[in-house]
Amino acid sequence: MSIRVCLAGATGWAGSALARAIAEAEDIALVAAVGRTQAGRTLGDVLGEPRLGAPIYATAAEALAAQPCDVFFEYTKPDVAKANILAALGQGAHVVVGTSGLSDADYAAIASAAEQQGRAVLAVGNFALTVVMLQKFAEMAAKYIPQWEIIDYAYDGKRDAPSGTVRELAARLGKVRDSELTVPLENTQGVAETRGARMSGSQVHALRLPSYTISTEIIFGMPDQRLSIRHDSGSSAEPYVDGALLAIRKVGTLSGLRRGLDTVLDLG
Template identity: 35%
Template sequence: MIEVMVTGAYGRMGREAARTVWDADDMLLAGAVDGRGEGTDIGQLIECGSTGINIENDLEEFLKSKRPDVAVDFTGPQAVYHNALKYLEYGVRPVIGSTGLDAGQIKEIIDLSEKRGIGGLVAPNFAIGAVLMMRFAAEAARFLPDVEIIEMHHDQKIDAPSGTAIKTAEIILEQRGDEYKQGLASEIETLPGSRGGNFSGGIRIHSVRLPGLVAHQEVILGGLGQTLTIRHDSITRESFMPGVLLAVRRSLNLNKVVYGLDKLLFETV
């Protein structure tokens, strides 16, 4: 049995992850950590009755005493980087779904994990369809290199743009090259920011935050007399769970943290 802890267990994604681990035949829910809900039996949140597993609020104390195989982290931008370093310090494989890590922090996590031989995953998006959307967009950008990204999330998401949008722009740049410069150099914004954020090479990213949304993204590519739109929608948070299970299982056979679920889906590690 794979012993799995969930950090950020009180939140919506954390609850879904805890429920998924609890129901998995080859996993044991080893514990739940969150700054909120201390002392609450996780069973109350995942609707499975009493489990005897109460939410704890001290991550380091939990890691010292339990040392699970894998930590699934759905916290937030303020905590996830320091959490990742703690997992690696205690030999726990991190599976991180929280976004907000910058490129330097991701590199540091990967480098440290490689030194220690500890596998894991940092994934901007765990939905299989979202990973396919990014892959299809990168392929399409070979032929239609002018592209803009619109990402839409619930109004409780505090970081923008989303990790999925950044990852999408990164793989498009890998495919088409950063030397391609789309857009007008003389473009004027009468309302600053109205054209979205300029990621690199002219790729614009637009972020929408509204109640009623979960996680959605459109990649719009333009060419002579035509456009191509590639869109993915996560309607419920359950959509992320097959990817979480895949990452937990595969992390046991990795000797470093990898960035992006695509690395596991397409066997590039």
């Protein structure tokens, strides 16, 4: 039996690429889509893909009420994502989150709701395999190198800062240890804000400039040596598709809140 999916943000940059991939999948069926500006149409008409007959609804609540689904895929914006996720859990669906910008407090509330409903939420800051590798390598390095800083690069129109990728990376490193600061922030001379924001024990700097899509760099430093690990995204959404499909197939085997695609990968 196919996994029934409701895709919120189905007409967006990443959502449309995922929708087209679902059309090719034999074990996944897209039963509903959420897209405010295209509500009332079918997704196939909007994307030019006749195999996608799912109706588009203006809100997640409308889609969930009209079309039962096994997995709700959240690919919209941070100002509506939390409400969408909680609504999906309330309807008995598992949830995959690809939207960035949700806070740790948001995820605490989501985790509680998932436990109460007996459902799973798989939150992935970035579905690209190279990002998964960056996260794992950074966790390994943090065990041995006590000082690092994270740089978050994105296009000038991206409103959330830092990106979901960087939030997830900082949270992971915080479970290893807090980064050490030779000069405590409160002892900084000049403008302390130029040292970045302290997030989960890491210093984070966010750049928003034209020519970037999404890039993440973490720099580790020791006396007379330095290690840089960096991921760069291109202009296509294709690198995220395989990871997103994997998340859809795996989320139903989980329980509670999981963060990171590596939680469903065998990385040893």
